[in-house]
Amino acid sequence: MTSMNQQWRLVRRPQGTIQPGDFTWHEIPVRPLEEGEVLVRQLYLSLDPTNRVWAATDSYLPAVAVGDVMRGVGVGRVEDSRHPGFRTGELVQGLLGWQRFEISSGRGLTRVPSLPGVEPAMFLHVLGHIGLTAWAGVLQVGRLQSGETMVVTAAAGAVGSIAGQIGKIRGGRVIGVAGSDEKCDWLTRDLGFDGAINYKTQPVRARLQALCPDGIDVQFENVGGALLDAALAHLKIGGRVALCGLIAGYAAATAPPGIANLHYLVSRRARIEGFLVSDFASRAREAYGELHGWLTEGRLKVRFTIVDGLGEAPAALNRLFDGSHDGKLLVRID
């Protein structure tokens, strides 16, 4: 029995928001496995801001080649295996791509544990790259200490919402910056943030001053642009900016204005440090142990926005940049 694969291939580097003609849809039969290969049926595809960078330009990874299947992280089930390390029916996670089926050599493919009450999508959220990113940014890069003040931008997003909750668990005061009153309410009422700023309707610098009168110890930065400039002006001496991403610039048709306030790094003896989740693979077991513990204790709350159907992936990617999603954005494939 031959299954049909469905794929989105990148055919044009996007400019600004994703356009219908940037990807093309292909349906091709799944070829037979060779020795050492494993066939994965993808269940959920993760949509992350960094995908937009992968489509556009070389970065920490080479850009997706024009004509190739679009790169993406997903969770799936082993459908068939001629690889000694994987058995049919196992749940796996990795760079499965924007497609229904992936044939893998096993490299980069990770078995995920079967945990009672944990559904597969969670391995693309707090028990996957999202959780590890937040854990590393708050604790390893930002080095938040109990009693310190942390500000998180894109705080209602997947990484931001987990980062803020980790900050609370570790004894920090946490302020979130988000793009709607509903998101701000979620942060303060449901997630226990100490305060929230709606950057679309409130003056960010004045609100930072009011909510962080002694300044910011750790800025968990996902956005850049004017929000980062405001935070720099408000850093404490010895402050740390954990630079996770700069989504303000990822999907902009024209480059946003540059950062004007770097001079505060000198007067405040502060630093900006970029990081990638892939550098923390050696800490993953420790991080997932903590994250799973907090999750089962009910101390970490998660939100998903789930889009149905692989066909929706290109249009859905834009939702990461217009704010029309909550928490983790996923595509459910089956």
Next chain:
Amino acid sequence: MTSMNQQWRLVRRPQGTIQPGDFTWHEIPVRPLEEGEVLVRQLYLSLDPTNRVWAATDSYLPAVAVGDVMRGVGVGRVEDSRHPGFRTGELVQGLLGWQRFEISSGRGLTRVPSLPGVEPAMFLHVLGHIGLTAWAGVLQVGRLQSGETMVVTAAAGAVGSIAGQIGKIRGGRVIGVAGSDEKCDWLTRDLGFDGAINYKTQPVRARLQALCPDGIDVQFENVGGALLDAALAHLKIGGRVALCGLIAGYAAATAPPGIANLHYLVSRRARIEGFLVSDFASRAREAYGELHGWLTEGRLKVRFTIVDGLGEAPAALNRLFDGSHDGKLLVRID
């Protein structure tokens, strides 16, 4: 016998370059010392880019109050003392201000050692705040390792020229960025830099690519603006920007464009860290020991631009920003 003091007082916050009306000249008698005070006759006044910031705005220090004597670091000789810690004739260094005589409580005043063959101006250069800034930036903030590549901007300036030479002594490859061919020749021929870039006549990014084909490990940044953006695009994974200053913006009448290339900090897992020399007071003995050793061995070369007469101080400060000086800029008062 009453001596006359001469002073420059700040009367207007400068906009752009220093104008004649920003300071006024005062001549007043030196009042008698009270118990616990020391009278210092200033020999040399240091002019540093940070002075321009002090005159304009609050930073790591409060702005100089309008009406006050302009703040500055100098070296002088104790003329008279009613302080148990200082004796007439001793050489001292501290915030003596833009004036001939300073009456001090002794706080912030440091006795400098009498070293054979070392003339007083050297305590405003490699054996003073300049040398300690360079030492801390290269070794403590940049953490340059033997075999690594360091780029220094404003490399023919006081701090930059010492930073680059420390980099060479510690086994680094060092590239300097300066504003004239003569300065570049000095860096490569006399100071042993491995390469130099004249940013006024050469394409900086292409030259960085040619001179640092494997990228930059440490950027010793004094300038900011387009030079910093070029360096960010060229950082190695794990690169460090030791942010000493951002002189591109200090005397500009309008703010320069912001920094556009911060996203490289993420893809290169790199950092920008600001620092102030005052935070390294506890390391000063160790640093000056090394610096004095290298100086006496002939491994550190220094240049001064000395302007005669306290009256010239305001106009001379502008020379830090137009490139019309070499090495350390000082005003000789007597």
